[in-house]
Amino acid sequence: MTTVDMVGSATSALGAADWQAIQLTLTLAFYTMLLLLLIATPLAWWLSATPHRDSRRGYWLRTTVQTLVALPLVLPPTVLGFYLLLLLGPQGMVGSTLQQLGLPHLAFSFGGILFASVLYSLPFAVQPLQQAFEQLGRQPVEIAASLGAGPIDRFFSVVLPMCKGGYIVAATLSFAHTLGEFGVILMLGGSIPGQTKVLSIVIYDHAEAMNYAAAQQLSLMLLLFSFAVLFVVYSVRRKIGGG
Numbered sequence: 129m130t131t132v133d134m135v136g137s138a139t140s141a142l143g144a145a146d147w148q149a150i151q152l153t154l155t156l157a158f159y160t161m162l163l164l165l166l167i168a169t170p171l172a173w174w175l176s177a178t179p180h181r182d183s184r185r186g187y188w189l190r191t192t193v194q195t196l197v198a199l200p201l202v203l204p205p206t207v208l209g210f211y212l213l214l215l216l217g218p219q220g221m222v223g224s225t226l227q228q229l230g231l232p233h234l235a236f237s238f239g240g241i242l243f244a245s246v247l248y249s250l251p252f253a254v255q256p257l258q259q260a261f262e263q264l265g266r267q268p269v270e271i272a273a274s275l276g277a278g279p280i281d282r283f284f285s286v287v288l289p290m291c292k293g294g295y296i297v298a299a300t301l302s303f304a305h306t307l308g309e310f311g312v313i314l315m316l317g318g319s320i321p322g323q324t325k326v327l328s329i330v331i332y333d334h335a336e337a338m339n340y341a342a343a344q345q346l347s348l349m350l351l352l353f354s355f356a357v358l359f360v361v362y363s364v365r366r367k368i369g370g371g
Contacts, residue, residue, distance in 0.1 A: 142342055144331055145321060153327040157306035160245040164253035164302045172257035200248045208313025212244050240322050241317040245306050252301040260294025292365045304357040
């Protein structure tokens, strides 16, 4: 049986709930990527600034922020999801405050898993941008400022074109990383179809139910996409580095 036949056979095993989960996962990844690029740009720019050697306070502040940004890389997803559940749930500080304002809490909702995804994928957006900004340096921006360019003009005419490789890597990694989230989503969002039941949870449910045909197809999609993402990332980095 050829690969095309295998994919076609497995596709027939997918139901409406599977395609709903795929759509939800893609939507989550897209919004997570957009929010991360907005949040990570000023954060990475600040982190890339050379700390003042005579300021111990600035050094420790920058190191603390860098540690917090990178924490999801080593923190078990279920731990992050558990603390977010306590924070955003009806009894949590944020969740209870929202309810007092007449708003719903964020646990077991799309807004909640979007918030969790942004935190969980934060280092995958901040670190590539920080590296790109450090390689750029401040001189090109200072030259543009001396020529009368404003902050917004300097960003779009100098920083963005010269750091586009970093943005491609940050966007690609943050989008792809969101597709594979499991523990943090399950802890905070549960498994609500159409709201929080993302692709990774559906794959787990299929495997648990021994529906290996559907689980194989969905897993193959993620496998091929992950390979394509890494190929793009390494190609961009090699092009930037000239190696």
